[in-house]
Amino acid sequence: xKPLNLIPIKPNLDFIGRRKLFFVFSALLILASAVLFGAxxxxxxxxxxxxxxxxxxxxxxxxxxxMRTELSNLGLGEVALQEFGAPTDILxxxxxxxxxxxxxxxxxxxVKATLGAGxxxxxxxxxxxxxxxxxxxxxxxxxxxxxLGILIxxxxxxxxxxxxxxxxxxxxxxxxxxxxxxxxxIEFNLSTVAxxxxxxxxxxxxxxxxxDRVRENLRKYKTMSLYExxxxxxxxTLSRTVMTSVTTLLALLSLYILGGEVIRGFSFAMIWGVIIxxxxxxxxxxxxxxxxxxxxxxxxxxxxxxxxEEAAS
Amino acid sequence: xxxxSKWKISIILGIVFLGFAFAAPNLLDRQSAxxxxxxxxxxxxxxxxxxxxxxxLLLEVKxxxxxxxxxxxxxxxxxxxxxxxxxxxxxxxxxxxxxxFMVRKSSELEKAKGxxxxxxxxxxxxxxxxxxxxxxxxxxxxxxKNSAVNQSIEIVRRRIDETGTRxxxxxxxxxxxxxxxxPGLDNPERLKRLLGKTAKMSFxxxxxxxxxxxxxxxxxxxxxxxxxxxxxxAERGQPQYYLVRKRIAVGGDRLIDSQPSFDSRTGEPIVNFxxxxxxxxxxxxxxxxxxxxxxxxxxxxxxxxxxxxxxxxLGGSGQISGxxxxxxxxxxxxxxxxxxxxxxxxxxxERTVGPGLGADSIAAGKIASIIGLILVVIxxxxxxxxxxxxxxxxxxxxxxxxxxxxxxxxxTLTLPGIAGIVLTIGMAVDANVLVFERIREEVRxxxxxxxxxxxxxxxxxxxxIDANLTTLIAALILFYFGSGPVRGFAVTLxxxxxxxxxxxxxxxxxxxxxxxxxxxxxxxxI
Numbered sequence: 001x002k003p004l005n006l007i008p009i010k011p012n013l014d015f016i017g018r019r020k021l022f023f024v025f026s027a028l029l030i031l032a033s034a035v036l037f038g039a040x041x042x043x044x045x046x047x048x049x050x051x052x053x054x055x056x057x058x059x060x061x062x063x064x065x066x067m068r069t070e071l072s073n074l075g076l077g078e079v080a081l082q083e084f085g086a087p088t089d090i091l092x093x094x095x096x097x098x099x100x101x102x103x104x105x106x107x108x109x110x111v112k113a114t115l116g117a118g119x120x121x122x123x124x125x126x127x128x129x130x131x132x133x134x135x136x137x138x139x140x141x142x143x144x145x146x147x148l149g150i151l152i153x154x155x156x157x158x159x160x161x162x163x164x165x166x167x168x169x170x171x172x173x174x175x176x177x178x179x180x181x182x183x184x185x186i187e188f189n190l191s192t193v194a195x196x197x198x199x200x201x202x203x204x205x206x207x208x209x210x211x212d213r214v215r216e217n218l219r220k221y222k223t224m225s226l227y228e229x230x231x232x233x234x235x236x237t238l239s240r241t242v243m244t245s246v247t248t249l250l251a252l253l254s255l256y257i258l259g260g261e262v263i264r265g266f267s268f269a270m271i272w273g274v275i276i277x278x279x280x281x282x283x284x285x286x287x288x289x290x291x292x293x294x295x296x297x298x299x300x301x302x303x304x305x306x307x308x309e310e311a312a313s
Numbered sequence: 314x315x316x317x318s319k320w321k322i323s324i325i326l327g328i329v330f331l332g333f334a335f336a337a338p339n340l341l342d343r344q345s346a347x348x349x350x351x352x353x354x355x356x357x358x359x360x361x362x363x364x365x366x367x368x369x370l371l372l373e374v375k376x377x378x379x380x381x382x383x384x385x386x387x388x389x390x391x392x393x394x395x396x397x398x399x400x401x402x403x404x405x406x407x408x409x410x411x412x413x414f415m416v417r418k419s420s421e422l423e424k425a426k427g428x429x430x431x432x433x434x435x436x437x438x439x440x441x442x443x444x445x446x447x448x449x450x451x452x453x454x455x456x457x458k459n460s461a462v463n464q465s466i467e468i469v470r471r472r473i474d475e476t477g478t479r480x481x482x483x484x485x486x487x488x489x490x491x492x493x494x495x496p497g498l499d500n501p502e503r504l505k506r507l508l509g510k511t512a513k514m515s516f517x518x519x520x521x522x523x524x525x526x527x528x529x530x531x532x533x534x535x536x537x538x539x540x541x542x543x544x545x546x547a548e549r550g551q552p553q554y555y556l557v558r559k560r561i562a563v564g565g566d567r568l569i570d571s572q573p574s575f576d577s578r579t580g581e582p583i584v585n586f587x588x589x590x591x592x593x594x595x596x597x598x599x600x601x602x603x604x605x606x607x608x609x610x611x612x613x614x615x616x617x618x619x620x621x622x623x624x625x626x627l628g629g630s631g632q633i634s635g636x637x638x639x640x641x642x643x644x645x646x647x648x649x650x651x652x653x654x655x656x657x658x659x660x661x662x663e664r665t666v667g668p669g670l671g672a673d674s675i676a677a678g679k680i681a682s683i684i685g686l687i688l689v690v691i692x693x694x695x696x697x698x699x700x701x702x703x704x705x706x707x708x709x710x711x712x713x714x715x716x717x718x719x720x721x722x723x724x725t726l727t728l729p730g731i732a733g734i735v736l737t738i739g740m741a742v743d744a745n746v747l748v749f750e751r752i753r754e755e756v757r758x759x760x761x762x763x764x765x766x767x768x769x770x771x772x773x774x775x776x777x778i779d780a781n782l783t784t785l786i787a788a789l790i791l792f793y794f795g796s797g798p799v800r801g802f803a804v805t806l807x808x809x810x811x812x813x814x815x816x817x818x819x820x821x822x823x824x825x826x827x828x829x830x831x832x833x834x835x836x837x838x839i
Contacts, residue, residue, distance in 0.1 A: 124663065125665070146786065197790065201783060216772075251736060
């Protein structure tokens with residue numbers, strides 16, 4: 001079987017030359033994310049906001065508006081109903097009730113009494129105010145610690161310039177992911193935090209691969225201009241970057257389309273993350289090195305000679 | 314990088330074999346897997362509650378209620394002690410976690426302090442001017458709270474066991490929380506109802522002199538309390554009120570058994586109960602002295618029923634009839650059997666998934682994984698030819714290793730966990746892609762096949778390790794902070810990262826090297 005080369009081995013695209021375009025584009029993305037986040041906030045799920053979520057399956061389609069009227073008359077504050085994947089599946093979200101944890105249980109009982117026996121309860125979730133605060137705090141802490149952990153690792157393995165560049169790219173990915181959630185209004189919950197952490201891991205994975213090549217080339221080509229060297233490094237690793245993004249996206253698309261409604265928000269975040277993570281590794285993380293005064297003497301990788309000697313031994 | 318010693322080959326193949334062995338029980342149904350002989354791996358992957366259906370409840374023990382109760386009885390003890398020694402005092406009461414009172418004569422302060430010390434151990438008694446403040450020592454307070462939580466866990470366990478549920482998980486979490494996980498539950502509302510009741514039962518005599526009308530206006534005679542009837546007895550929303558003596562005639566802690574039954578005359582559901590020896594004797598005494606007077610059966614501060622004592626009950630057993638439904642009588646009997654909680658429980662968090670949604674999630678997850686796998690497999694073959702097939706074999710072995718790892722560690726597979734596996738399918742080939750691309754480059758640079766493969770692997774390995782370790786850091790932090798389903802994601806992702814590194818660096822390399830040596834290939838088809 002003859003293999004197919006989707007990407008030429010060294011496409012020689014001038015990424016570094018277009019860096020200003022990328023920087024402006026990314027700055028706009030982050031700005032837009034910040035504005036969206038400030039203007040409409042995120043659609044926090046009950047994990048972070050507290051409240052009640054009930055998923056029911058009814059025997060025939062078209063009961064949505066009838067149920068909506070019934071449930072809004074219960075005096076439980078904001079009650080949102082939506083179809084969930086199928087016309088017979090309905091997701092009911094009820095805001096946090098005044099009066100502590102007991103009041104929430106009373107609200108669940110009221111809803112179940114109103115809907116009667118003709119429905120199948122597929123999911124009942126309730127998160128009290130105490131727990132939702134803790135989950136939110138833990139979520140923020142987890143993302144911050146993950147970024148810190150990754151930063152420290154990069155710091156150990158590379159020079160500080162690389163660590164800084166990687167972290168800027170990483171923060172860019174995290175902020176724009178939050179921005180896309182503000183834009184689309186997709187529910188932001190615990191699994192979204194899981195997705196953000198995975199995006200962080202994935203994006204840094206991409207960045208590390210390109211940086212590794214930069215480090216190697218710094219060692220190899222002492223006299224080449226940094227501009228050319230960075231461009232070469234991106235181009236040499238470009239086919240790998242694209243390949244891995246494509247396989248990951250194939251798997252994620254399959255999950256998004258076939259994995260069911262419960263996991264859809266998560267797969268959406270991941271798909272976005274893979275795209276933005278790949279972009280930021282190539283178009284931000286590497287060009288940034290141009291401004292970060294990369295030390296060209298101490299970066300250490302095996303030279304060709306060393307590799308050859310090892311192979312011979 | 315192209316030489317494998319014999320023992321290295323056996324280790325690699327051994328790990329793969331073990332992966333298959335540990336994954337194999339998942340092909341069987343649960344019963345046949347459990348009946349496998351003990352020396353064979355027989356553990357299956359644990360499905361999370363979101364996949365098999367069930368209830369996850371996070372409960373909080375209201376320990377402050379227990380401290381209150383202890384303080385109240387402490388105050389009673391102090392009152393008795395002070396009266397006995399004729400020390401005059403004012404303002405005896407408790408607030409928060411301290412009790413306090415003032416002695417009339419400051420000269421009696423020291424004496425009063427001494428008396429208080431004698432009432433209970435582990436008290437901290439401070440006197441200033443006329444005022445004495447009493448609190449439990451920190452150690453004692455901690456012990457009180459601890460034993461309240463432990464006792465609650467025991468009672469929760471008994472109540473759940475009584476419902477006949479399989480394999481509940483009941484764990485203490487933090488200071489005053491209990492995590493209850495019950496798989497495959499038919500009726501989560503009943504479970505919540507059962508856990509939501511403290512189930513403190515007591516028998517009281519009624520106060521027949523006081524007037525209920527006056528009590529309703531706030532003039533309650535000392536030594537009595539005004540209690541409402543339970544909801545099921547209420548007539549059209551109007552609860553009935555009883556004036557009940559505070560003194561407990563017989564406590565519910567003296568019960569040794571209770572069973573639901575039917576009244577032989579009316580056919581109504583009732584609850585039969587039996588006291589232990591001491592309780593039976595007390596009950597006999599009380600009923601002997603109070604024939605033809607009503608007494609009240611009180612549960613959690615509400616009157617279940619207030620029958621008139623027709624004749625002394627000497628056998629230590631009796632029955633409660635309180636307009637029960639059948640399930641109401643069953644639940645009450647269960648609660649009385651299992652015992653009272655030391656403090657009320659509050660549900661902080663509930664996540665219940667019905668079996669239908671769980672099964673749908675598994676089915677959707679399976680389809681998504683298989684389709685994702687097929688797409689990636691095809692893509693790899695198209696791009697890398699024979700090397701793509703090596704990578705695909707490694708990918709399939711990788712899936713088996715993840716399954717085997719999950720079974721071996723008895724980790725819980727959740728819906729986000731399945732997402733983690735699908736994600737691993739996409740990312741697992743990354744290590745191979747890195748190597749293959751590197752080999753391509755080395756070939757272009759004019760190396761011989763063997764030397765290109767050698768250089769490809771040795772140069773790609775540091776990149777692979779760097780890249781995967783960063784993802785692993787994120788996954789481990791997620792495991793530490795995540796809860797429930799999200800933790801399941803972190804587990805599969807971590808296992809996936811480790812196994813994909815193994816398959817890419819070891820297994821694919823072994824295949825590539827074996828292929829190149831047997832074929833004596835003069836060029837690398839990549």
